[in-house]
Amino acid sequence: MLGGYRFTGRGAAEIAAGIERAVGTGELEPGQRLPPQRELALELGVNPNTVAAAYRILRERGVIETAGRRGSRVRPAPATTGRDHIRVDVPEGVRDVSSGNPDPALLPSLTEAFAAAAAEADRAPVLYGDVAVEPELARLARAALDTDGVPDGPLAVVSGSLDAVERVLAAHLKTGDAVAVEDPGWGRTLDLVPALGLRTVPVGVDDEGPLPGSVRAALETGARALIVTDRAQNPTGAAVSAPRARALRSVLRDHPGTLLIEDDHGHGIVDVPLHPLAGVTRHWALVRSVAKAYGPDLRLAVLTGDTVTVDRVRGRQRLGPGWVSRFVQRAVVRLWTDGAVDARAVAAEYGRRRGALIDALAGRGVTAHGVTGMNVWVPVPDETGAVARLLHAGWAVAPGARFRLSAPPGIRITVSTLTADDTGPLADAVASAVGPAPARSYV
Numbered sequence: 185m186l187g188g189y190r191f192t193g194r195g196a197a198e199i200a201a202g203i204e205r206a207v208g209t210g211e212l213e214p215g216q217r218l219p220p221q222r223e224l225a226l227e228l229g230v231n232p233n234t235v236a237a238a239y240r241i242l243r244e245r246g247v248i249e250t251a252g253r254r255g256s257r258v259r260p261a262p263a264t265t266g267r268d269h270i271r272v273d274v275p276e277g278v279r280d281v282s283s284g285n286p287d288p289a290l291l292p293s294l295t296e297a298f299a300a301a302a303a304e305a306d307r308a309p310v311l312y313g314d315v316a317v318e319p320e321l322a323r324l325a326r327a328a329l330d331t332d333g334v335p336d337g338p339l340a341v342v343s344g345s346l347d348a349v350e351r352v353l354a355a356h357l358k359t360g361d362a363v364a365v366e367d368p369g370w371g372r373t374l375d376l377v378p379a380l381g382l383r384t385v386p387v388g389v390d391d392e393g394p395l396p397g398s399v400r401a402a403l404e405t406g407a408r409a410l411i412v413t414d415r416a417q418n419p420t421g422a423a424v425s426a427p428r429a430r431a432l433r434s435v436l437r438d439h440p441g442t443l444l445i446e447d448d449h450g451h452g453i454v455d456v457p458l459h460p461l462a463g464v465t466r467h468w469a470l471v472r473s474v475a476k477a478y479g480p481d482l483r484l485a486v487l488t489g490d491t492v493t494v495d496r497v498r499g500r501q502r503l504g505p506g507w508v509s510r511f512v513q514r515a516v517v518r519l520w521t522d523g524a525v526d527a528r529a530v531a532a533e534y535g536r537r538r539g540a541l542i543d544a545l546a547g548r549g550v551t552a553h554g555v556t557g558m559n560v561w562v563p564v565p566d567e568t569g570a571v572a573r574l575l576h577a578g579w580a581v582a583p584g585a586r587f588r589l590s591a592p593p594g595i596r597i598t599v600s601t602l603t604a605d606d607t608g609p610l611a612d613a614v615a616s617a618v619g620p621a622p623a624r625s626y627v
Contacts, residue, residue: 196237246378292524316507393424416450416557429459452477455531544611567593
């Protein structure tokens with residue numbers, strides 16, 4: 185017994201599953217110490233090796249952590265209960281600017297594209313054993329990657345950016361390996377890495393992307409992989425500039441064994457050029473999702489990389505889902521060839537909304553960041569207080585804790601549905617909630 189929780193199970197998998205369920209429901213709380221292995225084995229009437237195996241499963245899942253003689257405890261932010269629960273419940277009448285979603289009005293209609301894909305499927309249905317990537321999608325994607333200076337490499341189609349990141353990490357790393365991640369950065373990535381049994385090493389970020397010195401320090405202390413968001417970084421809106429890309433490539437040349445993963449998060453919604461880092465390490469991958477420009481529910485991303493990495497991803501994919509629906513791939517091809525999204529117009533519209541809020545905040549003495557994409561990051565001295573005061577004022581923003589490891593506090597504001605009439609009142613509310621602040625970096 186531990187508090188009110190009764191441990192159960194006879195096999196390692198069963199014991200681990202029970203503990204993970206208890207963490208998810210709150211019966212076992214973050215930081216709570218677990219019984220020593222021999223003690224729990226005696227309680228359950230099993231071999232201590234069985235409990236040791238259960239604890240190992242939980243460590244690999246990112247649910248618990250072990251500190252030598254001090255024993256094992258539930259992780260302070262376990263993967264099963266972490267960042268998704270750090271959010272604001274939006275009461276009726278409160279404006280939600282926390283979601284990170286694109287503006288539905290800027291997404292294309294899908295009717296004609298899927299009707300065309302359905303007609304093609306009737307004429308030529310995809311069967312078991314057919315190629316996994318729609319040939320025309322591969323041709324169009326490769327041409328766009330070539331234009332943007334991405335090194336040549338084979339292609340795979342996966343179910344979104346996070347699916348790509350997970351598959352690439354699993355293709356190369358082993359339990360306990362360290363991964364350098366942006367801080368602040370995408371909350372899903374910050375949870376995924378420990379869920380895979382890997383360790384996160386935070387690297388600082390400014391408006392031009394990851395800081396070279398911070399990346400170098402992470403790699404010199406043993407990080408085996410680096411995840412970089414090239415454009416429209418979530419939550420800060422950072423975009424890797426040409427000078428920053430040169431500096432980061434210089435760092436990576438000194439560490440050619442690093443697994444480099446690039447997420448072109450802003451593909452289709454930004455108007456700044458891509459400055460890829462790929463090509464200076466032996467193993468690399470770059471992923472582009474259609475989620476932000478064409479709709480999150482399409483669940484499709486194109487992945488390219490070195491031959492070994494992409495072959496491993498394809499091989500593991502064949503043993504699981506097999507492939508991403510060619511029906512959806514054909515619909516995306518139709519969206520691309522019909523020019524369903526005017527990327528320049530979409531980028532300009534998000535830029536106008538983002539710039540208007542940043543300028544309005546600056547006029548009220550509040551520093552904010554967001555050079556690309558649909559989010560604005562505002563450093564704050566008291567994150568919890570700022571979120572609460574803004575909620576009281578009628579605005580729901582995303583707490584920065586969802587996106588941070590060791591970076592200073594902040595809040596994320598999604599501008600995708602802001603109107604010109606919203607900007608002033610929102611800026612007033614933010615200024616009142618956080619108070620005037622001197623110019624500062626969010627590093």
